[in-house]
Amino acid sequence: MEWRARSAGTGLDMTLLADATGTGLTDLLSHPFIQHAFLGGTAIAIACGLVGYFLVLRAQVFSADALSHVAFTGALAALAFGFDARLGLFVATIGIGLALGLLGHLGRPDDVVIGSVFTWILGIGVLFLSIFTTENSSGNSTGGTSVLFGSIFGLSSGQASLAAWVGAAVALAIVVIARPLLFATLDQDVAAARGIPVRAFGVVFLGIVGVCAGEATQAVGALLLLALLAAPAGTAQRLTNRPYLAFLLSPAIAVACVWGGIVISYLVANVPPSFAIVALAAGFYFVTLVLTTLRHRPPRAFARYGNG
């Protein structure tokens, strides 16, 4: 229900912003919705940066893509049946995350199968979107858009502090399993021989990715969360070859993108915060790609680990 209350999200944001633009940076933090955006956004960014680091390293970015599809359908299913969108969101992302982790070892289905199934899941989401829109014929149809593209300025104080707690829990969980997970990622066989439950770590990790995806959907939306997961991590891994440094750099870049995005969207009229965040993240990544490629530095990340 809470989501519905703020499901006027995007429209509301714009009126708030219209009042706020032009007042400059000085009283940026005096607006409650900006404070909530900073609180929730920072936690989400840290979680995404840490989780994304392992996603990119394990070449599982497309698993996150899959999760973003089910996040859309899950959230809209909850809305269509009158529940809080976050319920559907987390059930869908965590459930599918664990399922991907468990089924991932049954052999890789080809891209046609994956693409067809996830296209259909989106199709179901569209059905729920239409049910939800029809039920709320009072013109309040922005719920669907805020699921797709996020509404970080629509976070209430309760939602922002919940996001902060969930983000902190995700970050803590990743930090706790970071060492064995890194080992299991870089050299699966040796890690298994040393008694690390490689498979269990894979499943737990995708479960954490599910929590993180559900969380990030609230800030940047189901369609854009891939940028927050993949781009800062990709940038960090281009900038340094040292795993732990990259592991710290990735959330730092993500936080910088979210903060920068909030400020840009506050200062420039009509620029939605999720666009500004994604544009910064993608911009950082592409500039880094070009610069590091120009310097003829081959991406040798972890070469020394791979051999040992």
Place this chain on the structure above:
Amino acid sequence: MLGADAGLTWNLTDDIRQLFEFHFMANAFRAGTIAAIVAGAIGWFVVLRRQSFVGHTLSVVAFPGAAGATLVGVSAAWGYFGFSIVAALLIAAIPRTQGHSFSEETAVVGTVQAFALALGFLFVTLYHGVLDEVDSLLFGSFLGITDSQVTTLLVIGAAGLAVLAVIARPLLFASIDPDVAAARGVPLRLLSVVFLLVLGLAVAEASQIVGVLLVFALLVIPPAIAQTITMRPLLSISIGVSIGVGIAWLGLALAYFYDQPVGFYTTSLALAGYVVARAGAWSGERARRARAST
């Protein structure tokens, strides 16, 4: 909203007469048929060459194209065709890098897709568009297709199919056995660039009917079903095209009579067809194996 006065009866001719009562609906069927034929034929090679995710990326890039075209006040078709063709050229221009790891490639593709979607969202916001427009760009809409749009789809689709007909034989050869084809002097690089361009056209056409996020329903799934049934090229392509047209027609008719979005029906029909085809192939395989072992 339409279903209220246009109820479905069991009188088929009456239903069909109802379906074409409105001019926009006739246009939707024309446009859907053209897009399904073009996407089905070109998609057959997409499935063969395992390039379905390239198709998906091209369609996602078409979203900011369509939204941007609306923003600057030209027909959305310009945006669809322009952006997906430029994106096809860019993908063709990226050298096949050997040194870059697979993990980095997925990060780049994921970031490009998210950025394209974010850009489209920005354009719609700047346009102050009704939010329904986002949904119809992403998930398809059959309302308000004009005569000139149908003509554009027809002309560009015919051009794409003509190019495909010219390159079909060498493309088939190059897709099935690139090494031997190269040794026989087939220009692989040129073929793949031309094919990417044709793919850009097909994706732009399909996006306008089923929406940028659901192009798989016309581009990939019908040919994949056809290839499960038979691998004889001409027969398989014809089956794929027929299935695609069937999905488009049924999807449009269902969306007309029962008020749900066309994207839901087309994806559900397509996936159901795919599941049936795979199950049929699997049980046929089992029966053959059982016969062989006895």
